[in-house]
Amino acid sequence: MKEFPLPVVAIGPGSQPEDEALQYMPLPSAMMTFALPVIDEADPALMAAACAVVERLRDEMQATPLDSATIPTVELQDMDTEVVRLLNQTMGEGEVSIAVRGSGQYRIQETVFASVWRVHEFATDGRLIGDTIMACAIPPMVAQWAQDGVSLDCKIPEKDAGLMNAPAVLTEIVGKAKAYKAGDGAHVINLTLLPMSPEDLECLTQTLGVGAVTILSRGYGNCRITSTKLPNVWWVQYFNSMDTLILNTIEVSEVPEVALASSEDYEDSIDRLGEWLQVMQAPESVD
Incomplete structure (x- = not known):
């Protein structure tokens, strides 16, 4: 995860109470830290x-x-449910949660x-149809489904009563979205530092x-990232x-980038998986 050290003031969407659809993933108040697993007694097999x-x-x-x-991948869908439960217990939950709907x-x-x-992949009736462990910067279906239903057909409003910078900002966003190619660097517009009316x-x-x-994301501060109806355009909000x-x-x-695991994260996790594996294989040696 990447730290964003800039101190700013609160303004804009999210500064007032919201009734969001994804309340099942609340934003926490503390950063996660690595710890050795706490393992209940389990059948040796x-x-x-x-x-x-x-x-x-x-x-x-x-x-x-x-x-x-x-991408290193392990399929769990057809695995013994007790083995999956044990993996859930020992691998825990980290900093980033993602929901894809559509x-x-x-x-x-x-x-x-x-x-x-x-x-976890779900059918339209809510049934679990896929359960996978995947090691990567971010699972590829995130970028794939962020393109679901998007369009560059964006009507930019005329400057009207109360509007200050929204038309200009939208013009910039649409222009950058049209020009964006895979591998391009990110273009960020900081609304907090712009004069923006309600x-x-x-x-x-x-x-x-x-x-x-x-x-x-609950890394260095709480961060909510939401795809929009324009291709490759995201709201990124820190709380x-x-x-x-x-x-x-x-x-x-x-x-x-704030949602992506880094190469350092990846290498560190290889080492920690080895340490964790030693604990799982010899739990009696852990105090």
Whole structure:
């Protein structure tokens, strides 16, 4: 995760109470820290099966750089439910939670190992149809489904009573979105440092709309990232521990960098998986 050290004041969408659809992933007040697993007594056969999954993942990560086209993956859907329960217990929940809704429905949770993700796919009737462990900067379906239903057909409003900078900001956003190509650097518009009226912010909210992906990160401060109805355009909003908006930005990128695990995260998780594996294989040696 990337730190954003700029001190700012609260303004804009999110600074007032909201009735959001994704309340099942609340924003926490503290940063997660790594800790050794607390393991209940488990059947030796189940423990051996869980260890085999962790060891396979660790070995694939060692053989596969983070920027590789191949992603280390372990499918859990058809695995013994008790083994999956044990993996859930030992791998825990990390800093980033992701919901994808629309044509594809996913719940994605980073584990305590940064860059290692649990990916749950659901049918339209709510049935779990996919359960995967994946090691990568961010699961690829996030960028894929962020493009679901997007369009560059954006009507920019005329300057009207109460509107100050929204038309100009929208013109800039649409221009950058049209020009964006895979691999381009992010273009960030910091709304917090611009003179924006309530009407401006409401105009941006209504014009950009809400896309299929919501990312909640609890790394260095709480961060809510939401895709919009424009391709590669995201709201990125930072909150303090009181859930008050302190930084409000719009970013043009494939996925905002703050949501991505880094190469350092990936390498560190390989080491920690090895340590964790030792604990799982010899729990009696842990005080």
